């Protein structure tokens with residue numbers, strides 16, 4: 001009875017206020033309410049962590065209001081949505097980011113201080129959500145922030161790993177990995193949706209059956225697990241819009257093996273069921289190599305299948321004809337990791353919705369876009385055919401069919417050029433037959449994006465040249481970005497306030513192009529004073545962290561020189577360490593008087609090595625033995641210090657980046673697809689010492705090469721240099737520092753032998769020797785600039801002022817306009 005229901009609805013509304021209030025008393029009541037009833041502690045006795053929990057729940061309540069409103073608004077408007085599929089999201093902490101985006105940080109801080117708590121202290125209680133490895137994963141997180149802020153109707157899909165990226169602990173200078181069981185203390189930012197579940201099938205066989213006289217394929221699975229949705233609301237800044245990041249967790253399915261319960265051992269059967277959960281239990285910690293592991297493939301299909309079912313369910317709620325699908329759905333593949341979605345959508349359209357191949361394929365070609373984050377051919381994902389055929393027999397058939405049609409078409413276009421046909425085929429023949437996920441993605445996507453201009457050029461001329469020649473129109477690029485909300489507003493509040501003061505507005509937080517206005521004051525003495533103060537405050541914070549962590553006291557007058565990122569040979573942390581040894585050696589050999597001229601440095605290195613990556617682990621150990629030697633040399637004092645920051649993650653980055661004077665980005669040119677760490681440093685007014693690689697090339701265009709320290713071979717020179725190989729003359733300075741390591745100057749000479757072998761003679765693939773002199777020159781230029789305080793500060797201001805192009809707001813806008821074809825859909829306040 002409608003009348004009665006309406007009456008009830010009115011009564012319910014009467015019982016609740018329309019929205020939660022944000023005045024100090026309401027906030028305090030709310031926090032105490034959660035202390036007592038959610039955290040279940042007495043309101044007269046709770047500690048900082050419990051206060052954090054109560055605070056987080058009060059924030060969560062307000063977040064949920066907006067999230068509901070946004071979802072209802074999207075449902076009503078039914079716009080075309082983008083579904084962002086990524087196996088990794090590196091969110092870090094959420095509290096500060098959320099209250100800032102909701103515009104209620106100060107209200108909460110005031111309310112807390114009246115209760116005797118400090119907002120910042122409570123915010124530090126939160127652990128990081130590390131559901132990703134590195135650049136690719138943090139990019140997804142920044143892009144979600146921009147999608148919400150720019151009001152785009154977007155949904156993120158991923159996996160809810162129970163163990164995030166391993167914690168790095170250093171024992172005697174060696175990396176050890178410890179599990180990151182991050183859900184141990186609960187997660188207030190997720191909403192468990194016990195009723196949003198989908199069955200996901202694995203293994204089994206495919207049979208031909210007849211349905212209404214038509215032959216069709218039926219997949220009879222051998223295993224079934226349940227995907228349960230966990231929703232993570234992502235608020236935009238300066239808007240009510242709050243979008244959804246839906247992460248899937250695996251649970252045993254009720255439809256699964258009923259048989260064994262009737263026949264076998266009950267306890268064994270229950271234990272067996274529980275194994276289903278292992279699918280979403282752990283994040284793979286390798287950020288570049290593929291090992292053809294079944295569990296990894298299961299993870300990929302698990303999250304793809306659940307997401308695709310969810311997308312179809314939403315579409316079918318309001319639409320009948322699948323021809324409208326491309327008008328409502330854009331599917332973004334974040335690298336090839338989710339590319340099974342192509343075969344899965346095809347399977348659903350063919351086998352479940354019974355569309356013809358022709359109609360289904362037509363839809364596929366309109367909905368997928370693909371972004372690749374890699375440069376090297378070895379980085380491209382391959383799946384052994386046997387593995388795929390066993391786990392997903394129907395998908396393998398579909399991929400073979402797609403390939404057959406593609407190769408037939410290709411023959412018509414290019415003739416019987418077998419080499420080229422072999423290269424372009426989705427199936428790689430050989431001792432082990434493989435499915436090339438990148439070829440599948442390129443063939444089935446309407447757009448292929450690179451992550452910087454140089455990267456896109458390398459894709460067109462090298463990695464995907466054959467495809468570019470065929471379909472030039474498919475290839476675009478969107479230079480990466482980072483969100484200024486997290487990387488300035490959250491992590492550097494003093495700089496944030498300073499920028500707003502000088503620009504006379506906070507509008508730059510939504511409209512990053514306004515930052516350029518700082519250029520007008522690049523030589524203003526008053527700004528210089530305030531700018532230096534901000535840097536000092538952040539250096540103090542970083543110095544305190546270093547002391548607490550390692551006991552090392554560092555001088556605030558020294559240049560804080562930082563290189564933090566995953567450890568990789570191509571990123572050349574080793575070049576940095578060799579440079580540090582060289583600097584140490586020079587100081588040692590100086591007359592006492594000359595030492596006065598040395599610019600004091602605190603060199604900071606941080607980053608994780610993939611657990612199986614031996615060379616990377618040796619680099620970490622080398623850093624420690626060199627640090628041990630230098631830091632304990634009384635001859636050196638404050639002139640040089642070396643610190644390794646363990647367990648580098650998002651929250652550590654938020655503290656390190658604002659405190660850096662100089663940051664290093666040393667990848668051999670042509671190897672870093674984009675690089676995003678550099679953008680965070682740039683926004684924080686940190687000067688860059690870098691090669692002309694990835695996005696740095698575009699930074700030079702924004703801030704000018706006078707405001708950066710560039711060095712090293714250019715991408716086009718690298719190939720020629722490698723060819724020269726053995727005839728290349730390596731500088732004496734280089735041989736000398738390598739010899740110091742070999743001769744046991746820092747101990748462990750046997751252990752480091754293979755590391756030294758990798759960079760000497762013909763095996764110096766990443767050209768440390770060839771770039772060494774140029775690197776030292778750039779370092780000398782940085783020293784020279786640093787002693788001229790006025791010049792340095794001006795460069796620093798111009799770096800931040802020129803960083804606007806590197807906001808994900810720009811990246812996302814380009815994706816929306818040129819790749820996804822979606823419009824903003826703003827929820828009314």
Ligand code: 475
Nearest residue numbers: 135136287288373451672673674675676
């Ligand atoms: C690039 N991660 C950066 C960044 O576009 C670039 C690979 C396999 C499995 C798990 N993770 C990965 C990456 O490939 C990755 O992080 N790539 C990085 O993506 C964002 O800025 O140059 O190396």
